[in-house]
Amino acid sequence: MDVKKAVIVQGKKAKEASRILANTSTDIKNKALLNIARKLEESKKKIISINDKDMNAGKKAGFAKSLLNRLELNEKRINSMAKGLREVVQLEDPIGEVIGIKRRPNGLEVGKIRVPLGVIGIIYEARPNVTVDVAGLCLKAGNAVLLRGGKEAFKSNQILTEIIQQSIVEEGLPCESVQLVQTTDRAAVSVMFKMNDYLDVLIPRGGAGLIKRVVQESSVPVIETGVGNCHVYVDSSADIDMALRIVYNAKTDYPAVCNAAETLLIHKDIAEKFLPLIYKKFSENNVELRGCAVSRKIIPDIKKATEDDWYEEYLDLIMAVKIVDSIDDAINHIYKYGSKHSESIVTSNYNDANKFLKEVDAAAVYVNASTRFTDGGEFGLGAEIGISTQKLHARGPMGLKELTSTKFIIRGSGQIRET
Amino acid sequence: MDVKKAVIVQGKKAKEASRILANTSTDIKNKALLNIARKLEESKKKIISINDKDMNAGKKAGFAKSLLNRLELNEKRINSMAKGLREVVQLEDPIGEVIGIKRRPNGLEVGKIRVPLGVIGIIYEARPNVTVDVAGLCLKAGNAVLLRGGKEAFKSNQILTEIIQQSIVEEGLPCESVQLVQTTDRAAVSVMFKMNDYLDVLIPRGGAGLIKRVVQESSVPVIETGVGNCHVYVDSSADIDMALRIVYNAKTDYPAVCNAAETLLIHKDIAEKFLPLIYKKFSENNVELRGCAVSRKIIPDIKKATEDDWYEEYLDLIMAVKIVDSIDDAINHIYKYGSKHSESIVTSNYNDANKFLKEVDAAAVYVNASTRFTDGGEFGLGAEIGISTQKLHARGPMGLKELTSTKFIIRGSGQIRET
Numbered sequence: 001m002d003v004k005k006a007v008i009v010q011g012k013k014a015k016e017a018s019r020i021l022a023n024t025s026t027d028i029k030n031k032a033l034l035n036i037a038r039k040l041e042e043s044k045k046k047i048i049s050i051n052d053k054d055m056n057a058g059k060k061a062g063f064a065k066s067l068l069n070r071l072e073l074n075e076k077r078i079n080s081m082a083k084g085l086r087e088v089v090q091l092e093d094p095i096g097e098v099i100g101i102k103r104r105p106n107g108l109e110v111g112k113i114r115v116p117l118g119v120i121g122i123i124y125e126a127r128p129n130v131t132v133d134v135a136g137l138c139l140k141a142g143n144a145v146l147l148r149g150g151k152e153a154f155k156s157n158q159i160l161t162e163i164i165q166q167s168i169v170e171e172g173l174p175c176e177s178v179q180l181v182q183t184t185d186r187a188a189v190s191v192m193f194k195m196n197d198y199l200d201v202l203i204p205r206g207g208a209g210l211i212k213r214v215v216q217e218s219s220v221p222v223i224e225t226g227v228g229n230c231h232v233y234v235d236s237s238a239d240i241d242m243a244l245r246i247v248y249n250a251k252t253d254y255p256a257v258c259n260a261a262e263t264l265l266i267h268k269d270i271a272e273k274f275l276p277l278i279y280k281k282f283s284e285n286n287v288e289l290r291g292c293a294v295s296r297k298i299i300p301d302i303k304k305a306t307e308d309d310w311y312e313e314y315l316d317l318i319m320a321v322k323i324v325d326s327i328d329d330a331i332n333h334i335y336k337y338g339s340k341h342s343e344s345i346v347t348s349n350y351n352d353a354n355k356f357l358k359e360v361d362a363a364a365v366y367v368n369a370s371t372r373f374t375d376g377g378e379f380g381l382g383a384e385i386g387i388s389t390q391k392l393h394a395r396g397p398m399g400l401k402e403l404t405s406t407k408f409i410i411r412g413s414g415q416i417r418e419t
Numbered sequence: 420m421d422v423k424k425a426v427i428v429q430g431k432k433a434k435e436a437s438r439i440l441a442n443t444s445t446d447i448k449n450k451a452l453l454n455i456a457r458k459l460e461e462s463k464k465k466i467i468s469i470n471d472k473d474m475n476a477g478k479k480a481g482f483a484k485s486l487l488n489r490l491e492l493n494e495k496r497i498n499s500m501a502k503g504l505r506e507v508v509q510l511e512d513p514i515g516e517v518i519g520i521k522r523r524p525n526g527l528e529v530g531k532i533r534v535p536l537g538v539i540g541i542i543y544e545a546r547p548n549v550t551v552d553v554a555g556l557c558l559k560a561g562n563a564v565l566l567r568g569g570k571e572a573f574k575s576n577q578i579l580t581e582i583i584q585q586s587i588v589e590e591g592l593p594c595e596s597v598q599l600v601q602t603t604d605r606a607a608v609s610v611m612f613k614m615n616d617y618l619d620v621l622i623p624r625g626g627a628g629l630i631k632r633v634v635q636e637s638s639v640p641v642i643e644t645g646v647g648n649c650h651v652y653v654d655s656s657a658d659i660d661m662a663l664r665i666v667y668n669a670k671t672d673y674p675a676v677c678n679a680a681e682t683l684l685i686h687k688d689i690a691e692k693f694l695p696l697i698y699k700k701f702s703e704n705n706v707e708l709r710g711c712a713v714s715r716k717i718i719p720d721i722k723k724a725t726e727d728d729w730y731e732e733y734l735d736l737i738m739a740v741k742i743v744d745s746i747d748d749a750i751n752h753i754y755k756y757g758s759k760h761s762e763s764i765v766t767s768n769y770n771d772a773n774k775f776l777k778e779v780d781a782a783a784v785y786v787n788a789s790t791r792f793t794d795g796g797e798f799g800l801g802a803e804i805g806i807s808t809q810k811l812h813a814r815g816p817m818g819l820k821e822l823t824s825t826k827f828i829i830r831g832s833g834q835i836r837e838t
Binding site: 373 | 441521534620635642664665754777791797799812816832833836
């Protein structure tokens, strides 16, 4: 069978499975998740030996250390996947929630009920643990899932999917509730883009290039995730110690992730005091600053920032810095260069705090906290399938509820409409 | 300027306007809406004389009566547009609502605030009153809107947009909050499909062909609206009189709209009793039935339905009829042939009612009521911008709230995250 046909058959089967999943009880879904967790733990040796093949191929191909790290499945990571599944079991099932039933003047009772989305397509890159994380969340929310992992992790993803399928079939769920695209051919992705009959949504998880391609080419509805050019703005009234702590944390706690800060904006009235302090702290910790002209008058050793720097998601120990004349300038800079992910102000001024919260257009807007908190777990959603940077359907960290839709339900007693 | 550039410039200006609109008070938005209503009423003569030009061109081009009817703006329709705007003024402003703020263990206060989507693109067909209805709803929800109307109504849409712009500028809103694409060149639509930088969502309102094209070609997120292949299922326990009333109403009250029923499903145990009665009622009122083999054994005069009939959205006084063996058969038929719009069961059985509500996958699922109620006004949303038949973002009638997004807001006191 050619690639196109094979993927379409998988989509068709996923759709069939999704009808059954939509009407499966929470108990059975939870039992299936616990069974996956158990089987993963029991299969550690097998998983690791198969992952070794992907790792060896990667080493031969000269993969960077960071990529090999992401690819690796060791005992600790397998335990962590199992633990993640058990946490999802603890989360409330969003399906079946009845929302806002109201009686209309004609006696009709109109409201909504929460239902699964149906079939979710996920396109992701190196990390094979995404296979398990994503399958667990989709299943709990009653969705079937069609997974397209990176080719470097293909064998690892295959064994994980097999274990998932065995586990869920034992609990009576359809095998095709969780499927992996069985080819590393890039053509498979293009097929998924046009599978409107079988996929209800496509979620890309990965770098900016992948996300852009999916948005541009998919006619299946997409939820954009991830790109984060985040800012911390140090307002004129900021508590200096707090600002140092927050800026340093937002940049350095985990520079490779999307909620790390990339640009520092400083109000001109506090710049001469604050910039030398953060410059010192950064210098001592190998963080490079790239600054505007004004910042370089205060600290001539700062490298010059180019226009490109303001757009850059470094994902590294580099931070751009700009001195601004006012909070409005800061907000305008963020509007122009930001990726609408996570933005933070450090301030002691009531009006400035409210203005920033109101006017900054991003998935998560902070006062006096690190941008690093943009995460489903940290926000109390329990787990996340990704961070949406679009405005439609879901914005910010997406938990189980964001993997659902609703339908209107209407209970009548014979009502008709006469126009 | 060429078409592409011109449309992109409009998008850019819409985006700028949307920033201002997002932070405009409810009072000012309402004043602007009232001013549009007033000016429309004052400009009746002018509007009608310009609409006459579109009407005359249409007559010359040999437009069907139904199309000319949709195109026409008379005194009554202008009054109705103004009345619609005044009703939107009465609706609660969704923007600024704060949702579910919770204190996290580390003291962060995390919640959401409702914000506008930004810029909404609308692609619609003949009816020029859509221009005003849609502009009113978008403005109230703080969005800018880029309108692309049908070429047959171009002059009418131009004068309506001019009146809207004059009215909102007088109240201090940016002129570019509401813009009409200033060309009838089809290329303009293709440009809108790729304007991800300026459009946050694209909503097609029109026939199946238009909607399909938008879904297939747009990389801007789309909300699919409208196609309705709706069913009424008469269960074995149905009250015969109620079933007659509901089926007749769902088919005949307004056959040209998406929530009209197209197929009648009848449980075999009630078919011999029910079918002759509805057949008689339909025959007396010029409704044609096209039936399955079993139905034609009961009433041989019924025309034969082909496989295509089950998929058809007639939008006319024609109804397909099928006798089914069970409620499961009915649900499976709807799943296979339906467009997931509005589906109704007529039953007296508690379990069947619940099963239908639970298992039928559609935007609106009814027990004992006509499918004709699927409408923002009837559901209590106040007004509607369309009926979504997709699962992402919004499903079913979309009111003001469906024209909004949310952002997370996080109030801290210096929190940092240490991983």
